[in-house]
Amino acid sequence: MLLILLRITISLEVLIPTTLYLSVVTAINRLYRNAEITAMAACGIGTGRIVRAVFMLSVVAALLVSSFSLYIRPWAWEQFFRLKSEAKASFDLTRMKGGTFYELWHGKRVIFAVEVDRGKNIARNLFIYTYRDDSIQVIAAQEARQFYDKKIGRPVLVLFNGNQYEYSPDGPREFMVQFERSQMVIEPAGIVRQERVKALPTSELVHPRDLEERAEFQWRLVTPVSTVLLALLGVPLGRSGTRQGRSAAAPVAIVIFAVYYILAALLKKWVAQGVILPLPGIWWSQIAIAVLILLFMRYPGLLSWPS
Numbered sequence: 001m002l003l004i005l006l007r008i009t010i011s012l013e014v015l016i017p018t019t020l021y022l023s024v025v026t027a028i029n030r031l032y033r034n035a036e037i038t039a040m041a042a043c044g045i046g047t048g049r050i051v052r053a054v055f056m057l058s059v060v061a062a063l064l065v066s067s068f069s070l071y072i073r074p075w076a077w078e079q080f081f082r083l084k085s086e087a088k089a090s091f092d093l094t095r096m097k098g099g100t101f102y103e104l105w106h107g108k109r110v111i112f113a114v115e116v117d118r119g120k121n122i123a124r125n126l127f128i129y130t131y132r133d134d135s136i137q138v139i140a141a142q143e144a145r146q147f148y149d150k151k152i153g154r155p156v157l158v159l160f161n162g163n164q165y166e167y168s169p170d171g172p173r174e175f176m177v178q179f180e181r182s183q184m185v186i187e188p189a190g191i192v193r194q195e196r197v198k199a200l201p202t203s204e205l206v207h208p209r210d211l212e213e214r215a216e217f218q219w220r221l222v223t224p225v226s227t228v229l230l231a232l233l234g235v236p237l238g239r240s241g242t243r244q245g246r247s248a249a250a251p252v253a254i255v256i257f258a259v260y261y262i263l264a265a266l267l268k269k270w271v272a273q274g275v276i277l278p279l280p281g282i283w284w285s286q287i288a289i290a291v292l293i294l295l296f297m298r299y300p301g302l303l304s305w306p307s
Helices: 002-033 036-042 047-089 211-239 249-273 283-298
Strands: 100-104 109-117 122-131 136-149 154-167 174-185
Touching: 002 036, 002 047, 002 211, 002 249, 047 211, 136 174, 211 249, 211 283, 249 283
Parallel strands: none
Antiparallel strands: 100 109, 109 122, 122 136, 136 154, 154 174
């Protein structure tokens, strides 16, 4: 559940501009269809005032998006990667499935159970292989239970009726122990924290070390600007298809947004790979949206089609 909430938080920097954009298109389209724009024009409220109102609303949304893009989203990615790393490094008997091999310590420990009863927290016919620098340990037990030891803060396996074998790969040392009951502390595997660009604080991206960091930094700056531009683009798009029905403007708006988002994602990837120059880089997508706004405002007939 926490991972889902983090992913929702991460996606808000895209969901907020998208929602505002489609809301503007829908609202403007409805005003035109109901002839409310005509009534507003008769009262002295022209297109310029409508654009200013949309612009002011989009600036407020852009400030919210910038907080997500610059600060909250990197924090959410960091938490997301940390939780996934800890989940991979930890061991829980109740999450096992019978007949499946589980690797810990990057393959240095392998745990297998023929049957696992999750309700009773019991594993039957358990096999544990552990490789260390100076020895190889193999444990076979008929039954195992797990509990959490609060004193040491780690899960502990209690093994019943089994054998423990230990071999030395460099020498003749080897021995076998037969036991009726034995406890084994399941140490967490070493958590590998890879430096992911998405989780880096924005302050570290101001002076990027490579093209990937430069692309990520540009993306974080672009999202607030795109919020304003997409909202302004919704004004002429909402005016289109006013005689074709309630949803006439929606397909055009969705297609334009899909093309824009794919273009922005491709530009980010190309900047990170060095395919295009870092400047303007991702800003090409914003330039394209700005050109569309000017064209549609200057030539409204571009968005009209026969009814």
